Amino acid sequence: MSYRTQVKIIADVLSATNMHYEDDGAGVTEILRKANLSYNRLIKMLKDLVSAGLLNETTNGKVIRYKLSNKGQEFLQIYGKFEEVACSFGLRL
Amino acid sequence: MFTDADLVILEYFLEIIGAFIVLAVAYISYRGYRGTGSPSMLRLMFAFLLLGVSFALTGIVGFSSIGMLPILTISITSLLLVSAVLEASGYFFLAFSHIMNAKVKYTGFVSSLAITSTLPVDVLKSVSLFFLLYGITETVLSYIRVRKVETLLIACAFLLLATAELIKWTSFLFPSLTAILAVSLLIRMLGFFALYVPVMRVSS
Numbered sequence: 001m002s003y004r005t006q007v008k009i010i011a012d013v014l015s016a017t018n019m020h021y022e023d024d025g026a027g028v029t030e031i032l033r034k035a036n037l038s039y040n041r042l043i044k045m046l047k048d049l050v051s052a053g054l055l056n057e058t059t060n061g062k063v064i065r066y067k068l069s070n071k072g073q074e075f076l077q078i079y080g081k082f083e084e085v086a087c088s089f090g091l092r093l
Numbered sequence: 094m095f096t097d098a099d100l101v102i103l104e105y106f107l108e109i110i111g112a113f114i115v116l117a118v119a120y121i122s123y124r125g126y127r128g129t130g131s132p133s134m135l136r137l138m139f140a141f142l143l144l145g146v147s148f149a150l151t152g153i154v155g156f157s158s159i160g161m162l163p164i165l166t167i168s169i170t171s172l173l174l175v176s177a178v179l180e181a182s183g184y185f186f187l188a189f190s191h192i193m194n195a196k197v198k199y200t201g202f203v204s205s206l207a208i209t210s211t212l213p214v215d216v217l218k219s220v221s222l223f224f225l226l227y228g229i230t231e232t233v234l235s236y237i238r239v240r241k242v243e244t245l246l247i248a249c250a251f252l253l254l255a256t257a258e259l260i261k262w263t264s265f266l267f268p269s270l271t272a273i274l275a276v277s278l279l280i281r282m283l284g285f286f287a288l289y290v291p292v293m294r295v296s297s
Binding site for chain 1: 121122124125128129130131133134137190191231232234235236239241243244246247248291292294295
């Protein structure tokens with residue numbers, strides 16, 4: 001099995017929240033399942049992504065949900081485009 | 094058809110064209126790095142930036158040596174050496190990107206290279222070719238894995254550039270056969286074209 005680069009992991013986390021772009025966002029459990037990460041690593045990454053402005057955090061009572069920001073969407077578009085370029089050179093982004 | 098002088102001018106002209114193409118690839122890689130922060134794109138940018146500067150320098154020094162540009166005050170031999178160092182560094186970054194991706198420890202990587210020449214420029218050209226051949230192998234292996242036409246095109250581009258270089262070396266053995274140099278230039282031109290096609294879509 002091939003390892004995932006840090007950029008790929010970020011893209012996977014953002015893609016997991018992208019499915020809920022129209023509604024109020026995705027919960028931690030759902031992102032955990034789709035991005036295939038450990039809980040501690042995901043929580044740290046979510047914090048980093050929120051502070052970087054790629055995700056928006058919304059709290060409803062005790063439930064925290066994460067929604068893709070415009071900047072996050074832009075990142076995913078750029079990622080998709082340059083993943084192709086890297087792949088052409090036989091590299092992983 | 095072509096005289097020796099025509100081929101020499103064509104060779105230097107092709108170096109300048111090649112410089113533009115690889116610098117365009119370097120710029121696209123830079124955009125990729127700026128957008129995603131990917132170290133792979135950064136390494137790719139360094140590789141093509143160094144190659145671009147090296148090709149441009151070779152072209153400028155060449156035109157200067159045949160009197161088509163003002164004579165450079167710095168020694169042409171020194172500039173050619175700088176150009177060869179940049180080229181070798183560029184191909185090293187290209188090979189290094191694959192090594193970093195594979196996460197394999199390569200020991201004795203350069204020490205296995207057999208260098209028969211004693212001139213620094215020739216030694217560096219040999220090293221460049223060695224890195225280029227390594228890049229070809231890794232790109233072909235990637236193609237087998239992903240089966241993408243673009244990956245095959247890049248592998249072909251590197252293969253054409255390496256073949257052109259080898260044919261050019263042969264032309265030193267048979268200086269009277271200008272056709273060998275002409276074939277080398279034609280293959281090099283095709284190599285540059287094949288290199289730019291897959292990244293052309295991103296530049297638009």
